[in-house]
Amino acid sequence: MKGIDLSKNYYLTYGKxxxxxxxxxxxxxxxxxLVGDGSECFGFDDDLSLxxxxxxxxxxxxxxxxxxxIGFKLERAYAKLPNEFLGYKRKIxxxxxxxxxGVLITEDFYSAHGCYNPDLIDLVRLPSHYLATATNGxxxxxxxxxxxxxxxxxxxxxPEDVRLKKLAANLVLMGQExxxxxxxxxxxxxxxxxxxxxxxxxxxxxxxxxxLNNEYCPFYKWAYKGMRKLAVLGELEPSLVFLTETANxxxxxxxKQEMIEDIASTIIKxxxxxxxxxxxxxxxxxxxxxxxxxxxxxxIRNLHIMDGEN
Numbered sequence: 668m669k670g671i672d673l674s675k676n677y678y679l680t681y682g683k684x685x686x687x688x689x690x691x692x693x694x695x696x697x698x699x700x701l702v703g704d705g706s707e708c709f710g711f712d713d714d715l716s717l718x719x720x721x722x723x724x725x726x727x728x729x730x731x732x733x734x735x736x737i738g739f740k741l742e743r744a745y746a747k748l749p750n751e752f753l754g755y756k757r758k759i760x761x762x763x764x765x766x767x768x769g770v771l772i773t774e775d776f777y778s779a780h781g782c783y784n785p786d787l788i789d790l791v792r793l794p795s796h797y798l799a800t801a802t803n804g805x806x807x808x809x810x811x812x813x814x815x816x817x818x819x820x821x822x823x824x825x826p827e828d829v830r831l832k833k834l835a836a837n838l839v840l841m842g843q844e845x846x847x848x849x850x851x852x853x854x855x856x857x858x859x860x861x862x863x864x865x866x867x868x869x870x871x872x873x874x875x876x877x878x879l880n881n882e883y884c885p886f887y888k889w890a891y892k893g894m895r896k897l898a899v900l901g902e903l904e905p906s907l908v909f910l911t912e913t914a915n916x917x918x919x920x921x922x923k924q925e926m927i928e929d930i931a932s933t934i935i936k937x938x939x940x941x942x943x944x945x946x947x948x949x950x951x952x953x954x955x956x957x958x959x960x961x962x963x964x965x966x967i968r969n970l971h972i973m974d975g976e977n
Contacts, residue, residue, distance in 0.1 A: 668753070669707065670705070670707025670708075671804065671805055673721075674707070674724060674807075675701070675805065676723075676753070678699060678725045681748045681749055681752070685745075690737065690744075693729075693736075693737060695810050695811070696730065697808065698727075698806065698814045699728075699806070699807045700725065700728075700806035701805055702726060703767055703800060704800055707721060709804075709885060711889055711893075722756065723751075723755050723756075725768060725807065727770045729770065729771075729812075730812065730813050730814075734772050741770050742770050746769075773812070773813045773814040773817070777814075781794075782798055782817070783817070787826060787964065788966065788970075790825060791829050791967060791970065791975040794977040795874065795884040795885075795977060796883070796886040796887075799884065799893075800886075802821050802883065823881075825881060828968075830878055831958050831961050832974065833878055833975040834879070834943070835959045835972060836972060837871040837878065838954055838958060839973060841871040841931070842951030842952040842955065844871065845930075846927065849864040849868065849923075849927065852915075858914075858916070861915040862911075866911060870887070872934070876900045876901070877893075877894070877897070879899050879900060879937050900937060906926055909926065910926060931949055935949060935951070938954055938958065943958050943961050944957040945960075
């Protein structure tokens with residue numbers, strides 16, 4: 668069973684009746700679901716995930732004003748729910764907070780992920796995995812709450828100017844690491860440094876592909892797994908894995924150089940299909956500046972070209 672299914676079934680069996688019985692007058696101010704840190708919130712959990720954070724539990728989000736009224740009572744009611752469900756045991760929650768599950772304050776939850784009412788510059792500079800974590804999972808009980816208002820404002824991806832700025836930053840770094848630094852490191856015999864250049868190229872390529880889908884790139888250990896589900900250029904995942912898994916000796920050098928240029932060409936083709944570049948070459952840095960020219964907001968357009976790389 669997936670962790671998110673365990674959580675939802677546990678909520679429907681025990682959590683929902685508890686809220687409807689003891690907190691009926693506040694139901695329109697309460698949101699329930701499973702969102703946040705942990706592979707189970709992304710639906711990426713497997714047998715290895717069973718050793719941590721895999722338990723029958725869920726999140727209850729309320730605002731700070733409601734927390735002052737019923738927070739303690741709600742915490743106690745949640746803590747009294749059955750400790751075992753379908754053969755899985757709940758962990759003991761601390762009443763002083765700091766947990767991933769249980770009663771959470773909306774402002775604290777989003778602030779912890781850097782996205783409590785962010786402005787456009789904040790979004791440019793905020794690491795994408797923070798946003799991926801803040802918008803993943805599933806909502807079991809929705810309401811017109813601040814939690815849902817913020818979630819709905821973030822869940823469909825970046826505002827276009829922010830997306831373009833982050834694309835430009837990742838494109839220019841892809842070009843520097845893959846089309847420039849990689850070959851120079853190999854030709855100098857710095858094979859370790861050449862592999863670092865490959866890692867950086869691949870990392871920025873992954874971020875670029877997520878941005879071309881207007882999706883938030885999750886933490887690096889889930890980036891490949893999430894990429895396989897992307898509609899746009901998800902098929903590049905095996906090529907990127909190949910680049911990081913192979914050596915940089917003479918036999919592989921030309922092959923990897925050619926693959927880097929093929930990946931660049933494929934990405935540039937998609938940039939053109941989305942009509943966000945007018946450059947005609949295969950130089951990723953040139954396309955980065957062309958993408959920047961499409962940004963309408965001058966405050967974002969005038970940021971340093973590398974601002975927004977993560």
